[in-house]
Amino acid sequence: MATISSLGLGSGLDVESIITKLMTVEQQPINQINTRTTGLKTKLSTYGQIQSSLSTLRDAASKLTNPDTWAGTKATASDSTAISVTASSGAAIGSATLSVSQLAASQTLASTTFSSSTATVGQGSLTIELGTWGTDVDGASTFTAKSGATAVTINIGPGQDQLSQVRDQINAAGAGVTASIVTDATGSRLTLTSRNSGESNAFRVTVADADGNAGDAAGLSQLAYDPSTSVSQMSLTLPAANARAILNGLPISSESNSLSSAIDGLNIILLKTIPPTQPVMLNVTQDADAIKKAITDFTTAYNAVNQLLRSQTKVDTSKLTANMSTDDVASLQAARAASLQGDSAALGIQNRLRGIAGGVTSLGGSLTRLADVGLAPGSDGNLPTAGAKLDKALTKLDDLKQFFMGVDSTNDSNSGFAVRIRSMVDQALSVDGTVTSRQKGIQSQIDSNNKSVESLSDRAASTEARLRAQYAALDTKMSQLSSLSNYLTQQITQLNK
Known part of the structure; x- marks a missing residue:
């Protein structure tokens, strides 16, 4: 073509x-x-x-x-600075009164003052055990181990005995407590705080000191706390406590400041104490x-x-x-x-x-x-x-x-x-x-x-x-x-x- x-x-x-x-x-x-x-x-x-x-x-x-x-439903509190409240499914429409005599707290201990966070504490082992403090008929301190909890032993060896190193090993052990160092003009102190609030989450610290004397104020013994045996070099700065409140005239106790089961469908968070003469009103209405x-x-x-x-x-x-x-x-x-x-x-x-x-x-x-x-x-x-x-x-x-x-x-x-x-x-x-x-x-x-x-x-x-x-x-x-x-x-x- x-x-x-x-x-x-x-x-x-x-x-x-x-x-x-x-x-x-x-x-x-x-x-x-x-x-x-x-x-x-x-x-x-x-x-x-x-x-x-x-x-x-x-x-x-x-x-x-x-x-x-x-x-x-929607929940409100008459004083939102004292109570935080939210409603979920199942919350019944109505109202309730609440007063709080005590907030839940975590036990906190503080050591004596060290020169710095790198100061040597000592070697040996620390055993941390959760439980509840009490007193016997004579007023002496008693300790009851928490059901289901296991005591945790932390070995402090050579090259691991500076204050900051001891803190890190306690935090890594999963013993139910948190270790921190507080430093001011006087020096550094180790603080131990139970991770969870409530009386049953208190704890004691027993020491096996490498210097052979677990009851003195030297070496690792400086971190001991067991009032039941009168061996306590650390000081109690805040005792473990349950929250105590009066809800609609009924006394209630809680290990935490969150009352999630006190009233069906309501999650109540306690923010401060409330005198019984001025209770907070909780109201649940249709949303x-x-x-x-x-x-x-x-x-x-x-x-x-x-x-x-x-x-x-x-x-x-x-x-x-x-x-x-x-x-x-x-x-x-x-x-x-x-x-x-x-x-x-x-x-x-x-x-x-x-x-x-x-x-x-x-x-x-x-x-x-x-x-x-x-x-x-x-x-x-x-x-x-x-x-x-x-x-x-x-x-x-x-x-x-x-x-x-x-x-x-x-x-x-x-x-x-x-x-x-x-x-x-x-x-x-x-x-x-x-x-x-x-x-x-x-x-x-x-x-x-x-x-x-x-x-x-x-x-x-x-x-x-x-x-x-x-x-x-x-x-x-x-x-x-x-x-x-x-x-x-x-x-x-x-x-x-």
């Missing part, structure tokens, strides 16, 4: 221009289908956005139909703030769906722009760009949502329509997200609960608003629902268009090849005729001489 550049040389015709124009005509159906496919892909993408937006709305509606949302947030999340999700559908189903108003200013015309561009203009499925979803928002229910007592809770749809179809009416409705939580999550088994259209919205969205997003079916239909059209383009492209390629072959043959024939014409002209010229 002749090359593109050689076509037309024999005939003098602009063959390339002719073929290009003919192929432009052949390409028109392909271009039209591609344009339609682009529009379909835009629609499919928009339906993906609708699906996502509806899923968010369904989740928000489901939260309002979940009994746990309405069963949430209206959490319910308000759930309602606000619901209206926000509803508005997102409404705005998306509204923007994508706008009617094309291009015919109205003839006498408009440039600014007015620009304001209508979004309408022209709407990808779901006239889409019956999208319009159907929009209308069903608006129908529910404009409906009523008899299950919410005095609350019958969205306007009663300050959520009346505006001119754009959006619901307000806050207002005085909603705050007032939150004082009628039983009615408000039924308003959103009540179920009428005989009349679905009378069920609560969140129930109806969730049901409608469930249908739209189901396997055979409006959105899913529309997505499948659009994808089917795209697939069909792609096959048509493939077929038409093959046909166009065949047409171009055929045209080039035909014009190549014409070019050859025209070249032959031109040569014959030239020959005849030469012969006639010779005859006329």
Whole structure:
């Protein structure tokens, strides 16, 4: 076949221009289908956005139909500097009084003063044992080992006997105490504090001193503490103690300042002592703030769906722009760009949502329509997200609960608003629902268009090849005729001489 550049040389015709124009005509159906496919892909993408937006709305509606949302409680204390209180599931609505005579504390010991943190203490072994201090009938100190706890022995050998090294070995031993060094102008002291507060987490320290004398104030014996044997070189700076309180007139004791089981569903943290003459009031109420947030999340999700559908189903108003200013015309561009203009499925979803928002229910007592809770749809179809009416409705939580999550088994259209919205969205997003079916239909059209383009492209390629072959043959024939014409002209010229 002749090359593109050689076509037309024999005939003098602009063959390339002719073929290009003919192929432009052949390409028109392909271009039209591609344009339609682009529009379909835009629609499919928009339906993906609708699906996502509806899923968010369904989740928000489901939260309002979940009994746990309405069963949430909030706990407060009349003096938050004395008591910190939080409520969890199971907390009963009500109140309680609390006074605190003693906070829980961890036992703390302090050694005598050393010259520095690198001062040598001594070698030997330390044994730390958790338990409870008490007194016998004669007033002498007694120690009862903690049930389930094991005494821990720490060996202090050569090169390990500086004060800071002893501290580090105690902390690494897992003996239930924390060692620290406190340094001031007088020198450095080792402090030992039980990791957990409470009387049963007190501890004693017995020493096996390498110098052979575990009862003197030299060597490792300086860290001994056992009042039950009268061997105590360390000083008690803070005794282990249980928290002691009066809750609703009942005495309670706790090893920690966190009372997590005193009242079901409440975690109470004691921050300071409270005199019995001025008890702190604990109040547990229904958590209206959490319910308000759930309602606000619901209206926000509803508005997102409404705005998306509204923007994508706008009617094309291009015919109205003839006498408009440039600014007015620009304001209508979004309408022209709407990808779901006239889409019956999208319009159907929009209308069903608006129908529910404009409906009523008899299950919410005095609350019958969205306007009663300050959520009346505006001119754009959006619901307000806050207002005085909603705050007032939150004082009628039983009615408000039924308003959103009540179920009428005989009349679905009378069920609560969140129930109806969730049901409608469930249908739209189901396997055979409006959105899913529309997505499948659009994808089917795209697939069909792609096959048509493939077929038409093959046909166009065949047409171009055929045209080039035909014009190549014409070019050859025209070249032959031109040569014959030239020959005849030469012969006639010779005859006329």
